[in-house]
Amino acid sequence: MTQQPRLNFKFYLLGKTVKEQNYYLDCDDGTRLRLKKAPPLLISSPTLWQVLPHIDSDGQIKTVTIETQADQGQANFCSLVGRIIQRGKREPTILIKVDFPRQKPFKLTLVGANDEMKVGQLWQIRARREGTILKLIGATIITSEKADYSQQVRVTQITAQTLTSDSEECISSNQSLESQRTNQQDNNQVNWASFAQTSNFSLTLTGRLEFNQGNYYLLTTEGTSFLLKKMPPIVSEEPKTWQVIPSTSSDGTIANITILTVEEEITASDKCYLVGTITQLGTSADVVLIRIARPNQKPLRITLVEPFPWMKVGQNLEIVATREGKFLKIETAFLPGTQTIPSLDETNADSKNKSSSVNPNEVLAALSTQTGINSWQIQKEKKRPDGWEWEAVSNLTQSTARVQIKDSGATQVYQYSATASESSICAEDVEDNNHNHSERLSVRPLGAARSIGASCFQVHIGPYEVVLDCGTRFSLEKPLPALEYLENPNLLLISHAHQDHLGGVPVFHQRYPACRMICTTGTREIAHVMLTDGLKIQQLNEDSPQLFDSIDLEQTLWRLETMPVGIDFEPLPGLTVRFINAGHILGAACIYLQYGSRSLLYTGDFNHTNSRTTTGMKLADLPQAEILITESTYGDNIHPSRKTQETELIEAVVDVVSRGGNVLIPAFALGRAQEILLALRTSARFQQLKVPVYVDGLVRAVTNVFEENLDLLPSSVRNFREQCQRQPFFDLKSSPPIIPISSNSQRPVAMAHKSVIVASSGMLVGGPSVYYARVLLERENAAIFICGYTDEESPGRQLQNLQTGDLIELDEQKISVAASVKRFYLSAHADKVGLGQIIKQVNPKHLVLIHGSVDGLHSLARAGNYQSSSYVHIPAEGEVIELGVPPKHLNPTQVASLKISSEVTLHVESMGDQTYLLKVDSSAQQDPRFWPLFGTGRLQGVWKGSSLTLTALKSTNEHSPTETQETPSETLDNSHPNLDSCGLCQFLVQSCCTHPDSPLFELKVDPQGICSQFQLKNN
Ligand SMILES: [Zn+2]
């Protein structure tokens, strides 16, 4: 996973990469630096690496990220151009912000700043690594004044190249190298910034610069010479690949060019890619004038030669042109939406049309050699990024095996079973634990407690520690659940593939590699895209903690086992697990656990109403359970009818697009987005309008998974496909066309004419929906329709409360709202009513409310009179809920007034004629309603006719004088002189037992009772 090296930052280290508990780079001078991510290669001989250091505020290198292996470069030297944004108060440290094209800026602290360096200045800097610090060894200020370019000819050596490979000598700050300043100024400020904004047009030329009679020319390698309109950013006589913008004359000739930047990352190509509108067609000559919109910049007008006969003024086109000499000729062009987009073709071909070329016998052979079993039945094959995968079942052994044959030819097999092999858990452990904990049941939330995000629950059931879900939350400080509470988990079960339930699974697997992880088939299919996206986001964000790497991800997906829905399985001896359809999204399940008489139900996220991509959860599927952990997302709401909401949404969309506007529907990539696509797709009203629907972001990848797994979707979706013979989601040829956006440069097209855009994320936090919202919010005839859950602080929620003309900040840009904003409830979660129904059905002793806002949780807890039949818990993170233990906020009187059915288990410790000495189970002692019954945990039971009277026993230490008087006198004992009974026992002293091994020790005893320590009194 090599990153593109950064142009404006070079730092090389010589050393070997090591993996121990973490990854390290052992430098040649003996310094060990920890790596933030897995290196591209583990090499045990000293190798030169280009790295990015992460530096503390005191200048110490904390970790480094290896970007790539370097061919050349001077080890331990670092060069950069950056702006000083902070100065250390005491120490000579400075915080520098380094800008990169199309990447986040990078901040780092350097030591050894001199007094001339001031905040706000731009400097070219050279530094050297000494141990674990980067010390400044030379710096040159870059002034911002305009320089006279005509005087710069002389200074040709100062290029990006020499900046990195120059010798150790310092570039002194008082040496006046004006040329250098201006070069760097242009190089780092102007052009890179503008380059990022011209992504809707790209043309590269390879050649060297010539200076002739006051003008610069670019002489291409094949011999064409272009006049430069402006001074080039870097003056170099070396041939380079340049990113350029051409100015064309009306006959299509390139009159001159503007160099934007030197392109080190892109291999040169004569192809030119653009998206634009035809504004003029040549009448006699074979030319076409195209207008190319560029965000935040003047549009670019360009004349191309050889237009296609079908082209018309006003059309939006995607065009690939080829440069031939001084002309740009059209090579291909297509109308977005009517022609296939090439990149989509490729993905489709990969995942749908092609099947693996592997012979099934090869798969069977791999299975039987690696498992020793011959009775495998292969199920359908799946394309994975680097090969093919099959799942096979053996009815003989009730086990499942997974086979992967990579494109490289490498084969691996993983076998697992629905029933636990005894060896999978240490038998001794279980026996030992069985003895102590067979009745144990407790829950501790490690996330999603009094909030939504990072769902994770530690459950102790019988002898086992089971973990339910391991999600992440949108937080740079604390993205993970409180995994530190985990002791030695035996099993991880995953409810569904939303990041807040799944995102942390690779971290879990990294920490507990031997622990089985099980989910439904649908969840694992989606997990591939969701976790890959999670890794990508984490890697793109410099500030984000790197939770896992691609190796962890690959291993997690490989080891993630699947079990069918609605069927009991036994992953650990004695532990029954069942996945129950949760109706929330494809693959989502509630999880039921049972061990002996202990039972627990975790809802995950659920929805009891049908939607287009899921069948609603059926109440009757839910068993009763002692503990119910339920989501409470909409604990505070009653949803309007889903059908009505959907109709209203379509009406609203039709209204906006028929007036020529654009509708943006920010949607959760998984679930909501596919619902909306199907709703649009099947609406006759919308179809008549023939308005294209664009799909952008993670939505695309997830939708592809849906299309590949139609067998997991409701029959209505499969029927649609069979009847229409069309794909239910993406369809470029349908009316309306549903078009995936496959590159950033296509985005302006989606907004250039009336359209519907479905893009992630749903809350306008990151993702392409933010990009579209920034443009569309300012348009009066546009609309943004919010369709799902939004966090309180999210822009998606803020928007709902804004009026026309109000300002909103999106991605650090203030935007005045002109578009209309509406909210629709196409929720994938049950509302207050649905929640109430399942609570009634499950009838738990403990109702644990999680996955909701604090207000929502409390509102739900107050609502349904649940308090009278269950202990209702709204636990904080880390709080333990133990079966039988009421929540702390209830006082004993309140507890006693509850109608919670609770049983007391009594063990007979000794018995007399009509009398028993009974021991009370310790769990019952936690229930205050039983407190009046016993002080010591022991009771005396006496049959009086058909009723049993229980009396609490007190220890002798607590005797009160009156009680002593009331105790039956020893003389009574003589009434049964012939029986072996406590009354005749030598250990009976003052009505109390004095034998330390007796269960009655120190207790007032019934003289007619008896225990195992009985010994007849001597006299
Ligand atoms: Zn969910």
Ligand SMILES: [Zn+2]
């Ligand atoms: Zn959730």
